[in-house]
Amino acid sequence: MNITVLNNSDKPIYEQVYGQIASQIVNGAIEPGSCLPSIRTVARELRISVITVKSAWEMLENEGLIYTRAGKGCFVTEHPPGGLADKKYELARERLGRDLPFYKELGISAAQLKELIDREYPGL
Amino acid sequence: MNITVLNNSDKPIYEQVYGQIASQIVNGAIEPGSCLPSIRTVARELRISVITVKSAWEMLENEGLIYTRAGKGCFVTEHPPGGLADKKYELARERLGRDLPFYKELGISAAQLKELIDREYPGL
């Protein structure tokens, strides 16, 4: 449960939090079935607003990655539809889908795009 | 000079307009040196505000894709620094750069990403 918030990022804070939690869930870094820390705890530790954390948690719930039990807390879904590995690809596919029209419009072919990835992806 | 505006898009209108014009310029669909239609004309045709069009035009000018002459109109830059082909890759690289951290965080490798592209890129 490591989260880092950058105030000078271009992404809103709630998306930063969402992204990091989501990644740790699909990567297995956070145990399926485990209980997430309360939004108030997270808010206090990251020194951000409770509402901001709540937004992130809501995104996770909408994605089916966690579920909420009133009065108990939020838990990582044990068996998300399709499994965790699929979730990972689903999130990536969704993101890629938003950009492909842009590349196509620009006249970038799949081959050229893959070339760009090789050049720009430093961490393999 | 084809532009389509979606009001229910998540992208602001001026960015939609910018993206479509920018693409047509770097693709050569719009002649270098030619005069763009006046912001008032475009605003009328797309049924949006003059200022919204102007925002898009300003982005194009900041990118060095067009230059504007008060009282005359806006013209496509003949020889942008680096050439049009470079501009095309520059725009794509910029976009890709915004997403790579996301994929890396998710645990998607370059190989997996390229696989995704092959599966999702219908127009080759």
Next chain:
Amino acid sequence: MNITVLNNSDKPIYEQVYGQIASQIVNGAIEPGSCLPSIRTVARELRISVITVKSAWEMLENEGLIYTRAGKGCFVTEHPPGGLADKKYELARERLGRDLPFYKELGISAAQLKELIDREYPGL
């Protein structure tokens, strides 16, 4: 954070505001990393439109002198590319470059121009 606006100036208001803020930033009069007053506050104090202030702020952002975070405010860039000292010379060089063709056309030599500066620069 001192700004003075002259309505009868030949320069548009947003450029006046931009110039004064930019100078105070490159001079260190405004702390790097600090938060600028909100565009609404500045607009109220200077009795100008919010949008006019926003134009100035956008110029500052395009120059890389500030960055803005929606819902938080606008912040002075801590480490602009090249450093603040370079920014200072860059702005001066840019301005000078616009005038040199004029002096050359007039038949003023570099020596004569420097002579003029000595005579006209009261503050050394």
Next chain:
Amino acid sequence: MNITVLNNSDKPIYEQVYGQIASQIVNGAIEPGSCLPSIRTVARELRISVITVKSAWEMLENEGLIYTRAGKGCFVTEHPPGGLADKKYELARERLGRDLPFYKELGISAAQLKELIDREYPGL
């Protein structure tokens, strides 16, 4: 009487024309007392509007560089107040005066400005 008009200049056409004529007068390239070509002739040759040429001629007249005789034409002033050489410096001083506040505000000293000139003035 050589004038070149650049459509893609950032300066308005009437200022381009004004500047070139003014320079040629203060440099002696145009004979004092001589008759300038008619605004219609100039407009035809430069393929610009008569009104545009008229604006330039009016600036010249306001500067005291030419005078108009209705029905006869426009003539270069033989003895402008202070002499032609002074006019040259006057124009330069005026231009410089507009920029010095900018440099001072930026924190650029006279010495630094002269340094910049040496570096940026290619034609001595």
Next chain:
DNA sequence: GTGGTCTAGACCACC
């Protein structure tokens, strides 16, 4: 006719 600037007023997302 063109773009440049400025205005007041509105709704939205984020914190």
Next chain:
DNA sequence: GTGGTCTAGACCACG
């Protein structure tokens, strides 16, 4: 509260 976006309507300089 903050900035982001969009609107309608106005006046100006330029050609």
